[in-house]
Amino acid sequence: MLIAAFIFYLVLMLLIGEWVGRYKIKSDDDYLVAGRKHGVWWITGTLSATVVGAGSTIGAAGVAYFVGISAAWYLLSAVIALLLLSFTFAPALRKLSLYTVPEYIGKRYGSRARWVASVLGVVGLIMFLAAQLYAMGEIIVNLMGMPLNFAILLAASVAIFYTWRGGNVAIHISDNIQIIWIVMGFLFVFFFGLSELREKAYASFDPPSLIYDGKIMNHWFNPFTRKAVSGFDLLALGSTVVGWIIMSITWHFTMQSTAQRILSSRSPAVARMACLLAALFLIPLALIIAACGMIARFLVPDLPGVEGVAQTQALPALIQVLLPSFFGGIVIAALIAVMMSTVDSALLGASTIFVNDIAQRLNHHSVPVLTLVFGLLSLGLAIWAKSLIKMLEVVAGVYCIATFVPILLGLYWKRATENGALAAMGGSALSTLFWRFSGLETSTGIHMLTVGLPLAFLAILGISLLDVRDEKNDS
Numbered sequence: 001m002l003i004a005a006f007i008f009y010l011v012l013m014l015l016i017g018e019w020v021g022r023y024k025i026k027s028d029d030d031y032l033v034a035g036r037k038h039g040v041w042w043i044t045g046t047l048s049a050t051v052v053g054a055g056s057t058i059g060a061a062g063v064a065y066f067v068g069i070s071a072a073w074y075l076l077s078a079v080i081a082l083l084l085l086s087f088t089f090a091p092a093l094r095k096l097s098l099y100t101v102p103e104y105i106g107k108r109y110g111s112r113a114r115w116v117a118s119v120l121g122v123v124g125l126i127m128f129l130a131a132q133l134y135a136m137g138e139i140i141v142n143l144m145g146m147p148l149n150f151a152i153l154l155a156a157s158v159a160i161f162y163t164w165r166g167g168n169v170a171i172h173i174s175d176n177i178q179i180i181w182i183v184m185g186f187l188f189v190f191f192f193g194l195s196e197l198r199e200k201a202y203a204s205f206d207p208p209s210l211i212y213d214g215k216i217m218n219h220w221f222n223p224f225t226r227k228a229v230s231g232f233d234l235l236a237l238g239s240t241v242v243g244w245i246i247m248s249i250t251w252h253f254t255m256q257s258t259a260q261r262i263l264s265s266r267s268p269a270v271a272r273m274a275c276l277l278a279a280l281f282l283i284p285l286a287l288i289i290a291a292c293g294m295i296a297r298f299l300v301p302d303l304p305g306v307e308g309v310a311q312t313q314a315l316p317a318l319i320q321v322l323l324p325s326f327f328g329g330i331v332i333a334a335l336i337a338v339m340m341s342t343v344d345s346a347l348l349g350a351s352t353i354f355v356n357d358i359a360q361r362l363n364h365h366s367v368p369v370l371t372l373v374f375g376l377l378s379l380g381l382a383i384w385a386k387s388l389i390k391m392l393e394v395v396a397g398v399y400c401i402a403t404f405v406p407i408l409l410g411l412y413w414k415r416a417t418e419n420g421a422l423a424a425m426g427g428s429a430l431s432t433l434f435w436r437f438s439g440l441e442t443s444t445g446i447h448m449l450t451v452g453l454p455l456a457f458l459a460i461l462g463i464s465l466l467d468v469r470d471e472k473n474d475s
Contacts, residue, residue: 005329017162031167043274045176049341064293068231075286077248086275091268118357124399129378160375178337185334193295243447250400256349420464428456
């Protein structure tokens with residue numbers, strides 16, 4: 001039954017891609033931005049599915065296993081990002097009827113800034129894709145026992161196929177199915193888990209303990225600081241929450257996968273409302289995911305401790321001990337849906353940026369071919385170059401910080417110049433890389449993004465003001 005539910009889900013995605021490719025794609029705009037005609041509920045669903053990824057589900061549940069409800073901030077930080085998008089960049093971007101984020105940067109600053117943002121965006125999205133494909137393979141291996149490379153190939157082939165065939169229309173349909181599947185899966189885990197806790201008379205036994213460095217750590221402990229914390233402390237992760245919020249805000253302002261959802265909306269008003277509704281929808285989901293990790297701490301108390309958000313065993317272990325095979329199959333499909341809903345958006349986003357902003361001699365008819373090429377490239381990285389996936393946070397961080405500041409000041413500060421934007425992109429990239437690889441991040445406890453963000457602001461402000469002064473002197 002477990003395998004049957006998984007296979008059913010994969011076949012459903014393939015059928016959606018083929019049906020959309022045959023009957024719904026009539027123009028380049030249909031393929032790239034769903035004809036710019038989707039309403040509030042379509043965009044809300046696809047935005048929600050795109051935001052919810054492996055880190056905010058499997059990763060967050062694993063962190064909650066150790067620190068409790070505070071792990072919900074991994075997804076709650078995206079709520080803050082969507083709320084800000086709703087009232088700032090989302091309606092402004094949709095009003096311009098563009099295709100990509102780098103295209104906006106080029107329109108505001110110039111061709112050089114557009115090219116730099118495009119290269120950073122494509123590299124970041126391809127590596128992000130590889131990481132998501134690898135994560136899909138790991139989940140299948142942990143729950144179904146398939147060989148890792150075969151599991152990656154199977155899941156990746158389905159995601160690549162329906163994105164290649166159906167473009168953004170297929171993504172919107174599949175995303176709306178996937179977000180329903182995701183919510184249903186986590187509700188099963190949550191309510192089955194609560195039922196199991198009641199049966200074990202949860203109130204009558206002590207919370208599980210974990211021995212670390214010869215000492216018993218009662219309740220949960222923070223894997224970042226190794227201090228004991230309460231399972232219900234919303235700020236147990238301390239400054240890590242700030243890092244997550246910075247990452248989410250910059251990510252969703254800059255990543256093509258989010259922008260393409262916004263650009264597919266019927267109007268700027270629809271874009272604004274969809275961001276707002278998606279934010280409100282994700283609040284209870286974030287709390288439920290963290291609660292599932294906390295439930296796992298009681299029902300599967302003996303998992304080994306690991307550093308940071310690398311803990312991925314908690315949720316799969318809970319599913320295996322908690323759910324009957326039918327419900328387990330639904331949840332496994334939900335976990336795959338989590339990652340596919342992110343993969344499809346990133347895959348189409350990378351190919352759209354390449355054709356629209358880098359290789360402009362190609363026309364938009366080339367996007368399906370590039371989608372297939374980038375999908376295969378990401379698949380290859382996931383299978384044969386796993387060590388590169390460790391660079392994901394660095395690449396994503398460099399791209400997000402580098403382009404976020406020019407976007408924000410481009411909206412609200414007329415004096416921002418192209419040289420200032422280039423200085424912000426280059427300066428933030430170099431500073432974040434230096435901070436990470438010099439060891440300063442580890443020794444100070446200050447995340448690289450917390451350093452790169454203010455430096456990017458200082459760079460664009462300083463260079464832009466110098467440009468304005470030089471212009472005045474020349475005149």
